[in-house]
Amino acid sequence: MINPDYFFKFLKKNNINFFAGVPDSVLKNTKNFFSTINNKHHIITANEGLAVSACVGYHLSTNNLACAYMQNSGLGNAINPLISISHQKVYSIPMLLLIGWRGSPGIKDEPQHMLKGKITPNLLKLLGIKYCILNKNKDFYKLKKIISFAKRNKQTVACLIKKGTFESSKLKKKENVIKKTFIKRENFIEEMLSQINIKTKIISTTGFTSRELNQIRNNKKIKKGSDFYMVGGMGHSSMVALGASIKSKETLICLDGDGSFLMHLGAIASIAANARSNFKHILLNNFSHESVGGQPTNIEKINLKNLVKSAGYKKFYSIKNINETSQILKKFIKSKGPSFLEVQIKPISMQNLKRPKNLLTIKKKFMKSF
Ligand SMILES: Cc1ncc(C[n+]2csc(CCOP(=O)(O)OP(=O)(O)O)c2C)c(N)n1
Known part of the structure; x- marks a missing residue:
């Protein structure tokens, strides 16, 4: 298992300080971290394509690499900006996609996730996006390698996370002030x-x-x-x-x-x-x-x-x-x-x-x- 707090420390060390995305159950244990950073560093977007666009804009103004996070079912929503804006054959914008991999081969999941899970690596290949699978601490060197590749070649790369990879966060979650409601x-x-x-x-x-x-x-x-x-x-x-x-x-x-x-x-x-x-x-x-x-x-x-x-x-x-x-x-x-x-x-x-x-x-x- 991977400690999500360490994961974000690692990204910070690699100068990744801006995040945009749609929450996902596989990435659920990242929510404490996100609750502690302010909205200059984190945007919850309405859909995954908008997360990619926010990361494109962030790069344009800072020259830094940002991270768009999503569930792999949302990769469908993200394909248009990935192909038509950030792709190396268009504006060549470096970015890290953090993808919760539902339906990954060998792990039992719901029917709606099985096909998307199976084709996720091929989809990334078709999009020309290099990726790594982060399973255990030893895999961080692979992540470091693709982040350096992204920076050097101004390309989007991805990190796939399977169900159960992220353990609980030790960070104290900042509670969102959500409106008081009364009906179940x-x-x-x-x-x-x-x-x-x-x-x-x-x-x-x-x-x-x-x-x-x-x-x-x-x-x-x-x-x-x-x-x-x-x-x-x-x-x-x-x-x-x-x-x-x-x-x-x-x-x-x-x-x-x-x-x-x-x-x-x-x-x-x-x-x-x-x-x-x-x-x-x-x-x-x-x-x-x-x-x-x-x-x-x-x-x-x-x-x-x-x-x-x-x-x-x-x-x-x-x-x-x-x-x-x-x-x-x-x-x-x-x-x-x-x-x-x-x-x-x-x-x-x-x-x-x-x-x-x-x-x-x-x-x-x-x-x-x-
Ligand atoms: C395209 C896509 N992105 C993300 C998800 C992951 N996901 C499943 S349910 C859900 C939350 C839905 O929120 P809401 O419609 O407010 O319903 P609630 O969970 O609050 O009942 C998300 C983000 C998904 N299934 N598909």
Whole structure:
């Protein structure tokens, strides 16, 4: 195992002092370090492409090498700036990618990670990005070598980290001041399932939301409505919901998370311009990336009502307390959409959460419901 505090000391010694990225469960033990440095040295970005861009800009103004961190599923989001801005055949910008390697060969993982895990090294090769795998302390010399290569040749390089590589940090985490919230996601989901119509379709986002929806449905044997769990494709559930709502007469609910919502925020313009009255967007807002460690999403300062109303959503609702949940939810479900409901939830999830299994069966059942 590798001590993450030592890892960052090593990067500092190599003059890497600026970080931008999207949190990831494999890199979760880096969060104490990031919580201790200020925002001149660290930016949590909405998606991984934006992390690469921030590192490009940092290099332009300092001539220093920065580090963009991400899960390998986010490498897809990063490909455009990696090819079209920083690549050696374009602007040749040196940078270190720190990549959490879900689905790495030989390690059991979820279906949505297995293929990306397998092709990650080949993707890097195709992108012309030299990489090393950091497994044990002995591997630091490889990291040193590729960082020197990056500096010398003005190229992007990558360091792959497998699940379980980083041990706990000894640094004291600086707590983020996250807004006080009162509703548990599981309680809201239960209330929602009790209020929906039998034909309602729910498309739920990546992380704990889909897992809780699936678990509550199974535990309570709720047959009303049909679910499509977006176990991967973070940030895409609202557009999948829009696509599914266009030809349907039934209510379509997108159950989104704040990190996912921000990842492809541009979707709200397409939704507002194209969605019909059956489109209902729920944002389960815990102000954090709870599923991967609770890092802040930076959504706090956004006035969500102004944001979605100015985009063109017809209605906006907000639930902040348990005792107003049932009534506001009723109004929201009845409303003529596209409508938006923000539910401020606690960053606490159900115990012993399982994962949706048999994805093809889930898809088949969902398609049959139309
Ligand atoms: C493209 C991509 N980047 C990063 C991740 C890792 N990831 C999984 S869940 C998650 C957090 C999602 O945050 P949010 O939507 O607010 O939901 P919460 O976890 O708070 O319920 C992240 C970053 C991913 N799955 N895909």
